[in-house]
Amino acid sequence: MDKTKRYPVNIVFSYLMLSSSWILFSDLAVEALSNDLQEHAFFQTFKGLVFIVMTSFLLWVLVKKNNRDLESANDLDSVTGLHSPSVFFRYLKKRLKSSDTSDRYILFLLDIDDFKTIADQIGFENTHAFLKDVARSIELPVEHQLLSSRVHSDGFASLIKLNDTEQIESHIALVHRRFSECAYRYDIAATCCIGAALFPSDGNNAKQLMASATHALGQAKKSKNAIEFHDPKLTELERHRQEMVLELRKAIDEKTLEVVFQPKYNIKSKLVVGVEVLSRWTHERYGVVSPEVFIALAEEHQFCRDLTMLVLEKTSHQLRTCGLLGKELNSVSVNISAVELNSVDDMDYLDNYLRRDPDFARLLCLEITETAILKDIDQCARAVQKLKKQGVSFSIDDFGVGYTSFSIFNKLDVDEIKVDRSYIKDLETNYRSRAITSGIIDIARGFGIHAVAEGVENAQQLAILETLNCEQAQGYYLGYPMPSQQLRESLTSETEPCSIA
Numbered sequence: 001m002d003k004t005k006r007y008p009v010n011i012v013f014s015y016l017m018l019s020s021s022w023i024l025f026s027d028l029a030v031e032a033l034s035n036d037l038q039e040h041a042f043f044q045t046f047k048g049l050v051f052i053v054m055t056s057f058l059l060w061v062l063v064k065k066n067n068r069d070l071e072s073a074n075d076l077d078s079v080t081g082l083h084s085p086s087v088f089f090r091y092l093k094k095r096l097k098s099s100d101t102s103d104r105y106i107l108f109l110l111d112i113d114d115f116k117t118i119a120d121q122i123g124f125e126n127t128h129a130f131l132k133d134v135a136r137s138i139e140l141p142v143e144h145q146l147l148s149s150r151v152h153s154d155g156f157a158s159l160i161k162l163n164d165t166e167q168i169e170s171h172i173a174l175v176h177r178r179f180s181e182c183a184y185r186y187d188i189a190a191t192c193c194i195g196a197a198l199f200p201s202d203g204n205n206a207k208q209l210m211a212s213a214t215h216a217l218g219q220a221k222k223s224k225n226a227i228e229f230h231d232p233k234l235t236e237l238e239r240h241r242q243e244m245v246l247e248l249r250k251a252i253d254e255k256t257l258e259v260v261f262q263p264k265y266n267i268k269s270k271l272v273v274g275v276e277v278l279s280r281w282t283h284e285r286y287g288v289v290s291p292e293v294f295i296a297l298a299e300e301h302q303f304c305r306d307l308t309m310l311v312l313e314k315t316s317h318q319l320r321t322c323g324l325l326g327k328e329l330n331s332v333s334v335n336i337s338a339v340e341l342n343s344v345d346d347m348d349y350l351d352n353y354l355r356r357d358p359d360f361a362r363l364l365c366l367e368i369t370e371t372a373i374l375k376d377i378d379q380c381a382r383a384v385q386k387l388k389k390q391g392v393s394f395s396i397d398d399f400g401v402g403y404t405s406f407s408i409f410n411k412l413d414v415d416e417i418k419v420d421r422s423y424i425k426d427l428e429t430n431y432r433s434r435a436i437t438s439g440i441i442d443i444a445r446g447f448g449i450h451a452v453a454e455g456v457e458n459a460q461q462l463a464i465l466e467t468l469n470c471e472q473a474q475g476y477y478l479g480y481p482m483p484s485q486q487l488r489e490s491l492t493s494e495t496e497p498c499s500i501a
């Protein structure tokens with residue numbers, strides 16, 4: 001009889017034995033205990049209750065065991081037979097918790113390069129067989145191999161206990177070699193990347209160790225067929241980054257982030273036609289943090305909306321206080337992230353905010369970079385149109401770098417294009433930069449939108465831009481980003497009224 005049949009038969013048999021013995025012996029016991037009729041009835045009821053409690057307990061044990069069996073069936077990956085990620089993480093947590101600091105473990109993550117291409121190449125069934133073989137190849141023939149798992153479609157994790165740290169590299173190299181042999185057997189040019197982290201130096205708990213191994217794998221994945229060990233210096237950097245995120249959140253909440261204003265000039269009239277607002281973050285310990293750094297953090301951690309609101313609030317307040325808004329200044333450019341334009345909520349929020357400050361909205365120009373990451377262009381176009389009804393204008397920033405293409409002008413109703421400063425930088429010496437700048441300016445004119453050159457640092461660049469018929473310019477040669485008070489002084493100064501020096 002096989003195991004699946006033997007198990008229920010055993011249960012039924014045991015139950016029969018137990019219940020018959022109970023009936024037989026409990027009645028005898030009751031009779032021996034008392035002859036009194038009333039007492040007899042009481043003992044009968046009592047033994048009935050005991051029987052119910054006992055059988056309920058047995059039933060509970062059986063159901064629990066069954067559930068455990070079901071769980072452990074789910075705990076195995078059906079393709080490779082390895083443990084599921086949840087079992088692996090649970091085990092890792094338990095194992096590391098019960099280890100002392102003299103124990104040494106290595107956790108490695110293996111990820112197959114271009115898995116989809118391989119799967120397409122060898123077909124569904126062979127892919128399963130290949131994954132099964134890979135699973136076998138990561139199970140090293142070493143006595144301290146502890147547990148392995150398939151953590152996602154083409155990713156594996158394995159934990160090994162080390163006797164001495166000399167073995168680390170040889171273990172990982174062996175896994176890598178065994179993977180190559182496996183690929184060779186399937187006649188495919190498959191490669192893999194491995195990221196490894198050590199306990200306790202790269203993390204003294206499961207979460208940290210996993211984060212370190214994931215980080216190492218991320219580094220390895222920058223190329224193909226690579227092995228990377230976790231670098232403790234990178235952990236330190238990551239910790240610093242996390243800390244910086246919290247500090248940035250605080251700076252936004254406490255409104256300690258500041259704004260500065262860089263003037264934009266009309267090249268022909270030599271007059272200021274507007275300002276670009278730039279955020280500045282000076283931290284007590286980090287010093288001045290570049291916007292390139294903190295804007296990226298804000299994008300990653302969904303702080304952009306709050307940051308933009310703070311910038312708008314401060315800009316409107318400061319330019320009003322110094323009496324420039326709508327007088328000397330008729331255009332105020334604020335940078336927004338494409339992440340915000342992608343979000344219906346963020347754009348609605350912005351729309352509602354500007355409705356409360358219509359005089360400011362009319363003068364506002366929103367600069368967008370990285371338009372290539374705009375997800376739903378029709379939805380973005382609707383958000384742009386909605387804001388345009390309030391008088392807001394739009395600019396495509398840093399044009400010519402990244403993946404922004406001319407097709408954006410067909411899709412979004414923009415008013416301005418800013419030639420990236422990398423083309424302006426060598427305008428005098430590089431004919432290619434000059435040709436590209438000239439092309440962008442011509443196209444802008446064709447679309448009937450303003451062209452602005454950013455990053456103008458000398459008179460020569462400005463002169464070339466004038467010959468190329470560029471309309472506006474901005475850069476250190478014309479004016480550095482400055483606080484509102486200084487802007488007011490430069491715009492209202494009687495000796496040099498708003499003009500290029």
Ligand code: C2E
Nearest residue numbers: 278279291292295311335336337455456457474475476477
């Ligand atoms: P951007 O919008 O292209 O801003 C122009 C950047 O060029 C500013 O850098 C400005 O200080 C710098 N710049 C201006 N003239 C010159 C010049 O002649 N030479 C050189 N080498 N650089 C010049 P900054 O302030 O470091 O900002 C960098 C980027 O960070 C900005 O590029 C913008 O994309 C982003 N950013 C700044 N503030 C904000 C903000 O409040 N919100 C968002 N979403 N992004 C912002």
Ligand code: MG
Nearest residue numbers: 276335367397
């Ligand atoms: Mg800008």
Ligand code: MG
Nearest residue numbers: 397398418454
């Ligand atoms: Mg720019």
